[in-house]
Amino acid sequence: MLDCGLDMTSTLNFLPLPLVQSPRLSNLPGWSLKDGNAFLDKTELIDLSTVDVILISNYHCMMALPYITEHTGFTGTVYATEPTVQIGRLLMEELVNFIERVPKAQSASLWKNKDIQRLLPSPLKDAVEVSTWRRCYTMQEVNSALSKIQLVGYSQKIELFGAVQVTPLSSGYALGSSNWIIQSHYEKVSYVSGSSLLTTHPQPMDQASLKNSDVLVLTGLTQIPTANPDGMVGEFCSNLALTVRNGGNVLVPCYPSGVIYDLLECLYQYIDSAGLSNIPFYFISPVANSSLEFSQIFAEWLCHNKQTKVYLPEPPFPHAELIQTNKLKHYPSLHGDFSSDFRQPCVVFTGHPSLRFGDVVHFMELWGKSSLNTVIFTEPDFSYLEALAPYQPLAMKCIYCPIDTRLNFIQVSKLLKEVQPLHVVCPEQYTQPPPAQSHRMDLMIDCQPPAMSYRRAEVLALPFKRRYEKIEIMPELADSLVPMEIKPGISLATVSAVLHTKDNKHVLQPPPRPTQPTGGKKRKRASDDIPDCKVLKPLLSGSIPVEQFVQALEKHGFSDIKVEDTAKGHIVLLQEAETLIQIEEDSTHIICDNDEMLRVRLRDLVLKFLQKF
């Protein structure tokens, strides 16, 4: 199973979870205040207890892991890189914390019943598969799920049941993010998910190892194919500076890891030139400190520039310096130290980017009424208009600067040209332009042969046929083989050997020496006399020259030989022995009386003229 992402867009159907019950929110028309922590879990198609292995490509793609490892009877292994696990843990920890610290008086689940759901207002009414919406997991489940992960490094070859080998490769998108190669000795499938060709903080994408794939599964492309991340970062900085200079506050709803590192780095270079050195930057998240600290210790997973810094030794990310000089402060939540340190105007980074829970809800309430303030959306996962809907009317400025460094369609076609897979497999939506921009024929995957697309809950057979597998010939057996050259450069050798198969590994060993018959001890019944028909006879090839054959017969004491010509060949008659031998181009038929001695003599004469395989 490749990845287990959590689709949280369904939370947009719910109201924000405020820290303090707000009468305004509760009284909004058209929205029903419901149990807010339900997520879509997309696992209904298969029996998860039959999944042997889960490969995780990046920390965003593992958010559903506790649902799978804890509640489905799953007993397999999960493979992920160390940064993926550590940062994934932080993301889950933040999520759990955001949800759990808002106590709810009651939780409703009856509405999921189809009959009741019908009566609910749109969009809840139209939501599909609400029965699979689940409550958020607990920290205990998170820990248990993460303990089932096996850590791997880039380019590490991992044997699965001796049948296939999987290898994670750097995908360039996030710390520890990986593409996976799944290969047997003769077939190779690449799984490319969430990759980036841009130079940000992670190690660059490993493209060379994707070459010679039979199938390349392509997913996790940019969600905003029209936005250029570099331009967006520039826009982000200038909007931020503008707001702060006018005395307003800036709110950046974000995840606690990932793009935020790049944003902080840009700001580090930008603040002095923009005269923002006195503006406090706050990073509020239950995992803010851990995230900033963890980012500094993954030297081996960083781009070359950052690695060189570690060798000096200096911290790879400049946010260490921002913290040291007190320009960036981090807090686990609004409460406690933050309330006393809080100065305005300021810039606040906090979650959750859906604006439905987390500290961001408070800041939206606090700053929404003033047109001096700005909220800047950088995470591409949620529609910002929908995210903002429950807060309307809003006076604060809203800027949409989605920064999505994943592959766009131009980069995809470049990549495909580079690695040249025999077949491309991708989700259906990548094979047609986005519905909103149906004229943009450039916003789809274009490759030869056309990509095979898949839809939700569709089973796709990958387009290759397995023909060969690896087998090892033991040296003793190899020594006993007698190759003969059939054509120039091509030799053949007949192999009769004992096949040992263990853990899907095959080994050929020399056959045991034929055991001497042990006398008539066991010969009680006729059925015991059955020979071991597993001693296989070779196939024969060639043809028999009649004249020479007849000469050979005479030499071996047969007389009274008569040869008749037929349409296809000859018939050799041995009248004395009442034997008939039909010889044709590619067949020989010996018809004789039941005289085993005679038959064997004739057989050996015939075999002399034929090649064995």
Add this chain to the structure above:
Amino acid sequence: MPEIRVTPLGAGQDVGRSCILVSIGGKNVMLDCGMHMGFNDDRRFPDFSYITRNGRLTDFLDCVIISHFHLDHCGALPYFSEMVGYDGPIYMTHPTQAICPILLEDYRKIAVDKKGEANFFTSQMIKDCMKKVVAVHLHQTVQVDDELEIKAYYAGHVLGAAMFQIKVGSESVVYTGDYNMTPDRHLGAAWIDKCRPNLLITESTYATTIRDSKRCRERDFLKKVHEAVERGGKVLIPVFALGRAQELCILLETFWERMNLKAPIYFSTGLTEKANHYYKLFITWTNQKIRKTFVQRNMFEFKHIKAFDRAFADNPGPMVVFATPGMLHAGQSLQIFRKWAGNEKNMVIMPGYCVQGTVGHKILSGQRKLEMEGRQVLEVKMQVEYMSFRVSCYMPANGETVTLPTSPSIPVGISLGLLKREMAQGLLPDAKKPRLLHGTLIMKDSNFRLVSSEQALKELGLAEHQLRFTCRVHLHDPRKEQETAVRVYSHLKSVLKEHCVQHLPDGSVTVESILIQAAAHSEDPGTKVLLVSWTYQDEELGSHLTSLLKKGLPQAAS
């Protein structure tokens, strides 16, 4: 016969100057490139003439692997690559790559600036040498070329120390370098797959000594330090900047905290702060406990341990000083040693092995009067302690080659059709039971494929020649042919339980692919002729059947 050859160029029967040449599957790999601390002449570096007398290093060697940053494993690297001349890849882990050039530079400074040695490698050579380094991740399979692959495993000896598996085809060698099986205060234990190498090359410095338990030695160390400090003495601990030093620092730091001791602990400057910083940035290479708690508290930010200044050595009162280098052969540790050696209240603790020729080795072997430079004699009155011994037990001497014959199996491709057919047969009654496989190996250039004989004939465009036998078996039976066939059928059915016996609508009987037809005898109506027909491939069964039928049929059951 294929073989693996091992030739030590440096560390044969000696400690220091690790350098081993391994030839495996036609590939030549050099493991480590260390220097010897005890020598100041040519003997300091491994003897590369063993290779160079036959040509250039780059042509001969496929790659160089460095196991960790200790100078006895990497100290000769710039000499080797820049002065002797090697341009191929040098593999080491990220922390080793980070720390190695710093130690090399430090070593160069002591040798050239302090001892005034000529013909030594320069700073620029160190930089150029490091450009040839390729950093590897743990467990990453590095494909050096099409056939040679290497893989690093955690060794736990110092930060970034690794063991390496070197593999060509199905032959492999594991080189452990220095490794540590018990996790200590800052590093974890070595770990490796069950990779079944043909050869294991391990350094066994401690092999003939049974060390007391870790805890005992630690307690002993703390007791000695504590006693010396209590009586107002100064304690000198010569260390190398990285490795044991960090472990002892953590140990002393916690002890000082617990005992509420006030005597200052110093760490000689320069490398050390940097070293601790490396530990912080490469914290993923330390042990589980440190990694888990690093966000709350970094074990390498010490409260009690401060940077040392040269002037402090003359301060009155007790103190503990960690100073480099560890064998008292040069630098700050030697300076402090000379100052303090005359006072019996003071103590020097040697936490590691000292090679022959160093001051450290001399005092450890009990020498109390040392001849220093300029014929000056230094009398050692201070207490001399050590924490562990090292005894060497290497077998081959330098330049002597050990040859290990191997017999690698030959990997070929087997057509799935053939394999599945054989496996399906094996499914009954026991899938695990070995079974006989028959096929044809097609060898074309270096492409080896094992296919079924039919497929081989087809691929080569050869027609199969079918050899068929038909035997006449005379049977006394006055009944009709059809009835004879039925009798033959029921007889064979009851006798040949393991075979598929069928009675076809046209009146013939088959046993597997063997056809039996009953015909009337042209002369004797009381006799029927059974025509038994089979192909060469079914010969055994065919001739068995004829002999079986020759015995006649049992009287029909009522």
